Amino acid sequence: MRGTATAVEDYVREVAVVTERLGISIRGDGDVPLLEDRTGGLSFELVGDLPDGRSSARSEVIVREAFERDGERGYVRSRYEYELIDHARGFRRGYHLHSPEWFERRFLVVVHEHCERPIGTVTCAHYEGTPIRDAFAGVLALVDAWTADSPECSSLRCLE
Amino acid sequence: MAERWYSIKEAADRLGVSHDTVSRLVERGELPAIRVSKRIVRIPIPAFDFYASGRTPIKRRVVRRRVEEGVQFGVGERIGELETV
Numbered sequence: 001m002r003g004t005a006t007a008v009e010d011y012v013r014e015v016a017v018v019t020e021r022l023g024i025s026i027r028g029d030g031d032v033p034l035l036e037d038r039t040g041g042l043s044f045e046l047v048g049d050l051p052d053g054r055s056s057a058r059s060e061v062i063v064r065e066a067f068e069r070d071g072e073r074g075y076v077r078s079r080y081e082y083e084l085i086d087h088a089r090g091f092r093r094g095y096h097l098h099s100p101e102w103f104e105r106r107f108l109v110v111v112h113e114h115c116e117r118p119i120g121t122v123t124c125a126h127y128e129g130t131p132i133r134d135a136f137a138g139v140l141a142l143v144d145a146w147t148a149d150s151p152e153c154s155s156l157r158c159l160e
Numbered sequence: 161m162a163e164r165w166y167s168i169k170e171a172a173d174r175l176g177v178s179h180d181t182v183s184r185l186v187e188r189g190e191l192p193a194i195r196v197s198k199r200i201v202r203i204p205i206p207a208f209d210f211y212a213s214g215r216t217p218i219k220r221r222v223v224r225r226r227v228e229e230g231v232q233f234g235v236g237e238r239i240g241e242l243e244t245v
């Protein structure tokens with residue numbers, strides 16, 4: 001995602017629409033805060049819930065993205081975190097891009113993933129990941145993990 | 161474990177329409193779905209329920225707010241080590 005501040009606002013609004021159409025109930029009062037920090041960077045966070053049929057447990061879906069300045073009037077997405085906390089299955093899945101210099105120096109990668117089952121059992125701190133092009137793909141990846149018949153982590157490659 | 165997705169056939173049966181109609185809804189993006197392979201499509205039940213209810217997403221405003229620090233990333237993720245970057 002790259003564009004003007006207005007384009008980022010439109011993008012965030014559309015991400016919320018697509019998230020809701022996937023059946024994810026977005027928490028909050030209806031507005032989506034787009035934070036502008038002291039460096040001029042923009043960031044947002046959407047937190048939502050997926051119902052779980054007969055189970056009372058709900059699954060949390062979290063989308064975080066940050067955009068840094070790109071030229072005079074532009075922004076480019078520089079960080080992301082897409083997180084699924086699936087309470088009914090005791091499963092966590094995360095797709096991350098943050099601290100890229102550290103990950104590049106340590107593992108020669110920019111993105112990484114998380115996978116825990118049960119939640120809190122960290123067999124591997126960071127798994128090799130695939131870059132996710134935008135929040136639309138990020139939310140779909142989370143719903144893909146949520147609908148998987150038997151979520152597991154063993155097929156992932158550990159970076160540690 | 162509750163089932164979490166419908167096949168195209170199951171969605172068609174529940175909507176009372178044909179398999180082809182649901183396939184077209186999926187192709188057009190009107191009914192969100194996960195394409196697992198060329199032949200297998202998973203329609204998440206929450207997405208199906210939202211579509212079937214006829215609801216439309218809330219029109220949300222995106223509100224710019226000036227803050228010192230934006231959204232935090234990597235929280236709880238071996239922060240001490242990451243902070244040395």
